[in-house]
Amino acid sequence: MANIMYWEAIQRAHDEEMARDPLVICMGEDIGVAGGTYKATKGLYEKYGPLRVMDTPISEGGFTGLGIGASFLGVRPVIEIMSVNFAWLAMDQMFNSAAKVRYMSGGQLTAPCVFRSAGGAAHQLGAQHSARMEKVFMGIAGLRVVTPSNPKQAYGLLKSAIRCDDPVFINEHELMYNMKGEVPDGEYFHPLEGSDIARAGTDVTLFGYNISVHWCLKAAEILDKQYGISAEVVDLYSLSPLDRAGIKASVSKTHRAVIAEEDEAPVGVGSEVIAIINEECFFELDAAPVRVHSALVPQPYNHTLEKAAIPDHEDVVKAVLKIFGKA
Amino acid sequence: MKIEDKKRVLREMVLHRRFEERCYQAYIERKIGGFLHLYPGQEACCNGVMEAARPGHDYVITGYRDHVHAIKCGADPKAVMAELYGKETGSSKGRGGSMHIFDGDKRFMGGYALVGGPFPLAAGIAKAIQLKGGDEIAICFLGDAANNQGVFHETLNMAALWKLPVLFVCENNLYGIGTSIERSTAVVHQHKRVAAYNIPADECDGQDIEIVYEAARKAVDHVRSGNGPYFLELMTYRYRGHSMSDSRGYRSREEEELWKQRDPIFILRDRLIKDGAMSMADFETLEKETDAYIENEVIKFAEESPEPRVEDLEKYVFADRATQLPWLTGKAA
Numbered sequence: 005m006a007n008i009m010y011w012e013a014i015q016r017a018h019d020e021e022m023a024r025d026p027l028v029i030c031m032g033e034d035i036g037v038a039g040g041t042y043k044a045t046k047g048l049y050e051k052y053g054p055l056r057v058m059d060t061p062i063s064e065g066g067f068t069g070l071g072i073g074a075s076f077l078g079v080r081p082v083i084e085i086m087s088v089n090f091a092w093l094a095m096d097q098m099f100n101s102a103a104k105v106r107y108m109s110g111g112q113l114t115a116p117c118v119f120r121s122a123g124g125a126a127h128q129l130g131a132q133h134s135a136r137m138e139k140v141f142m143g144i145a146g147l148r149v150v151t152p153s154n155p156k157q158a159y160g161l162l163k164s165a166i167r168c169d170d171p172v173f174i175n176e177h178e179l180m181y182n183m184k185g186e187v188p189d190g191e192y193f194h195p196l197e198g199s200d201i202a203r204a205g206t207d208v209t210l211f212g213y214n215i216s217v218h219w220c221l222k223a224a225e226i227l228d229k230q231y232g233i234s235a236e237v238v239d240l241y242s243l244s245p246l247d248r249a250g251i252k253a254s255v256s257k258t259h260r261a262v263i264a265e266e267d268e269a270p271v272g273v274g275s276e277v278i279a280i281i282n283e284e285c286f287f288e289l290d291a292a293p294v295r296v297h298s299a300l301v302p303q304p305y306n307h308t309l310e311k312a313a314i315p316d317h318e319d320v321v322k323a324v325l326k327i328f329g330k331a
Numbered sequence: 332m333k334i335e336d337k338k339r340v341l342r343e344m345v346l347h348r349r350f351e352e353r354c355y356q357a358y359i360e361r362k363i364g365g366f367l368h369l370y371p372g373q374e375a376c377c378n379g380v381m382e383a384a385r386p387g388h389d390y391v392i393t394g395y396r397d398h399v400h401a402i403k404c405g406a407d408p409k410a411v412m413a414e415l416y417g418k419e420t421g422s423s424k425g426r427g428g429s430m431h432i433f434d435g436d437k438r439f440m441g442g443y444a445l446v447g448g449p450f451p452l453a454a455g456i457a458k459a460i461q462l463k464g465g466d467e468i469a470i471c472f473l474g475d476a477a478n479n480q481g482v483f484h485e486t487l488n489m490a491a492l493w494k495l496p497v498l499f500v501c502e503n504n505l506y507g508i509g510t511s512i513e514r515s516t517a518v519v520h521q522h523k524r525v526a527a528y529n530i531p532a533d534e535c536d537g538q539d540i541e542i543v544y545e546a547a548r549k550a551v552d553h554v555r556s557g558n559g560p561y562f563l564e565l566m567t568y569r570y571r572g573h574s575m576s577d578s579r580g581y582r583s584r585e586e587e588e589l590w591k592q593r594d595p596i597f598i599l600r601d602r603l604i605k606d607g608a609m610s611m612a613d614f615e616t617l618e619k620e621t622d623a624y625i626e627n628e629v630i631k632f633a634e635e636s637p638e639p640r641v642e643d644l645e646k647y648v649f650a651d652r653a654t655q656l657p658w659l660t661g662k663a664a
Contacts, residue, residue: 027462055462061492066451066485073455076440077390079462097482100445101452109433109441110424111647146648164658169650195661 006189010152011181013159014044014120018082020191021166022052025080028166031058031071032084032120041086042122042181068094068119072102072171075117080166085121088175089135094119102171103146117172118165123151124177124215124266125303125314134303134310136267138213141173142244142276148196149244151175153217155185157241160194168196175243177215197242199250205236208260208324211251211277213240216264216296216315223264223320233324243273251277252284261293262323266314269297294323332382332544334608340382340540341599341609342617344374347399348596349621350408353630354398354415354429358575362633363415365428368396372570375595376502377403377472379543380563383551384470384498390438390456392449393472395430396569397442400472405437408625409632418636425639426647438467446507447480449473450499454486457495457560468554469497475521475564476507487528487560494559498550499525501564502537508573509581522564530560537565538593541602 008016021028034041036049036059049057060067064085071081085091091098102115125134141149148170152158158176165172202217203224210220217239224235238254240246255261261281263274274295281293299313325331332340351369358367370377377400381391387405398415402408406422414421415429423433430444440456443449453471460467477483478501490497501521505512512519522532531553535546543565550561568590572579579587603609649655656662 029462058493061485061488063482063485063488065482066454066489069448069451069482070455070458070486070489073392073452073457074459074462075455076452077456077459077463079455079459096445096448097451100448101443105441106650107647108423108427108431109435109647110421110426112423112433112435113441114650148649160661164661168655168658170655193658193661195659197659198661 005186007184008155008187009181010155010158010183010185011043013155013187014162015046015048017159017162017166018045018048019051021163022048022056027078028080028082029056029058030082030084031060031067033060033062033086035059035084040084044120044181045084064090064093065097069097069101071117072097072115075115076105076113080116080118082118082120082162082166085119087133088121088123088137089133091121091137095140098147098171098173099144103144107146114169115171116169118162118174119171120162120174120176122178123175124179125310126178128305128307128310129303130305131302136298138175138243139267139272141175142273146171147244148172149175150196150242151214152241153212153214153239155183156187156192157194159187160192161196161241163191164193164196167193172196175214180215194241197245197247199247200239200241201236201254202239203235203237205234205258207234207258208262208327209236209238209254209258210320210324211238211240211261211263213243213265213273216266219264219315219317219320222317223324226317226321227324231325231330233328235324240273240277246276246280248280248284251280255281256285256288259288259290260327262296262320262327263293264296264315264320266298268300269295270300272297291327294327296320296323332541334606336382337599337603338608340378341596341603343403344378344596344599345617345621346408347374347402349618349625350402350629351398353625355571357415357630363429364417365430366395367429367575368573369571370396370399370569372590372595373502373504373537373567374399375540375543376500376537376565376567379540380470380472380500380547382544383547384468387437389467390440390460390469391472392440392453392456392469393442394446394449394474394477395442395444397430397432401432401434401439401442404434404439406432406434406439408629412629412633413636416633416636417638418633419639420632420636447473447477447482450477450480450482450486453497453499454490454495457490457497458493460496466555468551470500471497472500472502474507475501475503475505475512476515478521478524479507479516487525487530490560491528491530496554496557497560498554499560499562501562502567503564504567504569506569506573506582509577511581520564522562525562530562532562532564534564534566537567538595539598540595
């Protein structure tokens with residue numbers, strides 16, 4: 005096990021896959037000569053050259069479509085969208101071309117491409133550089149959506165996404181690239197479907213994904229030590245499809261649920277998980293599930309306002325205490 | 332073009348015309364649903380370019396006015412008609428419809444319904460050719476109105492920057508849906524817009540197939556020789572409306588009649604008659620044979636083919652699950 009950073013894990017997955025298969029390429033803004041905004045493609049340009057590590061113009065719709073077109077012929081492009089906010093410009097190609105081409109061609113064409121993007125709010129980047137957009141991607145038929153919460157997942161999910169014949173969107177997080185964690189020394193493929201139990205517990209399930217898994221883990225620690233509440237933390241690394249069986253199993257055990265997301269509430273992961281709970285195990289519930297989420301505002305620049313807009317582990321603790329009538 | 336090729340292409344163009352006119356009738360009869368965009372008037376564009384290229388070898392992609400391009404690449408007209416009928420035997424198994432004809436085996440990479448959407452896809456296909464080292468080229472057929480999308484400019488820039496083997500064919504039929512090019516576009520002659528990207532570009536008459544063929548030969552040679560992209564603008568006209576819901580209130584009947592004087596099929600027919608290669612009676616026989624083929628084989632096949640099964644509704648959303656299990660479950664061998 006190597007203890008490496010999230011960006012190093014992503015870089016390693018790229019490197020191994022590019023060394024294995026000459027049709028794996030990567031493309032995006034500043035990923036080559038400049039080494040990548042978050043270093044996720046560091047050293048690849050020097051190793052694989054400009055034909056396979058493509059510094060693109062700032063044309064998200066254009067280069068995303070170009071990568072998708074190449075994938076029709078078996079090329080496996082890993083397309084980096086520097087910030088998920090810019091993905092709006094590429095969504096026509098992601099949704100109308102990549103996600104639909106297999107279906108509308110009756111299975112003849114397929115788009116085995118990977119879209120990687122830095123999501124999440126960092127620090128004071130303002131309204132147009134702080135969006136969380138996983139909710140937009142997870143409702144699209146034909147597109148898989150995963151979101152790594154640690155270096156092991158970042159490595160293993162990218163490996164699996166490159167090998168998978170379906171288009172996969174990987175939602176990373178701007179604040180997590182320097183996070184360290186254990187990654188297996190040998191090749192490892194993280195499943196693109198399912199969920200992980202990040203911490204086992206019996207009294208309440210805290211559902212998180214990506215950065216909110218860490219709020220949940222911290223909250224679980226506090227709940228255990230200060231309140232004697234045993235919280236289970238479920239890591240929903242696959243947002244599409246969501247793990248119905250995993251959600252059902254955990255809620256059937258704990259009978260209570262809190263869903264923590266950095267995204268805003270409407271039409272989001274929280275509402276979807278609650279719908280699944282209702283459909284799968286409503287009568288197992290001892291209390292109404294609660295969502296923890298961002299305020300529905302364009303992200304403010306001001307530090308205090310920004311902090312107020314985004315939840316953290318304390319909000320998760322409060323939500324649990326509310327369920328137990330202790331708030 | 333050789334006489335024999337001209338005779339063969341005339342036969343193909345008559346098939347393309349009669350196929351589309353038969354679609355019109357089937358649409359009126361409600362056998363075909365959705366939107367239907369027909370090609371009559373523009374036949375010399377697709378045929379002229381593809382005569383200069385290698386159908387089935389070169390990769391072709393286009394917009395939603397796509398039936399003729401598919402057939403020209405080698406798609407079976409029966410499968411295309413069955414697709415319009417929404418049948419399981421259709422070229423996209425009834426899942427695509429008129430705007431999404433595909434034939435992967437014939438390298439017809441599809442019809443797409445977002446105006447301009449195929450531009451970057453075509454460049455990507457060219458990128459894949461470049462990586463794999465083949466002698467194929469990518470050919471992107473789109474209308475003039477697609478050039479008002481941002482991806483037109485983004486794609487031209489990247490295609491020139493990376494010297495991609497892609498030929499952009501602009502079928503300038505003077506209307507974007509129901510708005511004339513003068514009212515939507517600051518520059519009517521589209522090849523002029525390409526100059527900014529250092530891409531060689533040419534414009535020619537899109538009604539005379541021999542003129543199209545000569546211009547396309549130059550274009551195809553340029554791209555296939557590794558010189559990067561090329562842009563060919565063909566001045567043409569669609570006789571019917573943008574789609575079936577279009578009563579053509581935005582243009583005059585006089586203008587339509589003027590263009591019909593330069594019908595691509597009649598231009599070629601009259602030349603062959605003048606050259607003594609065929610007679611008017613031969614042409615009339617050809618039309619009758621074509622209609623009989625369409626009725627007795629194409630329509631019959633579409634009519635008699637089965638509907639897709641409702642149990643298969645979700646088939647083709649994702650790759651066959653059994654083949655993907657190592658990545659979906661993480662249990663790689």
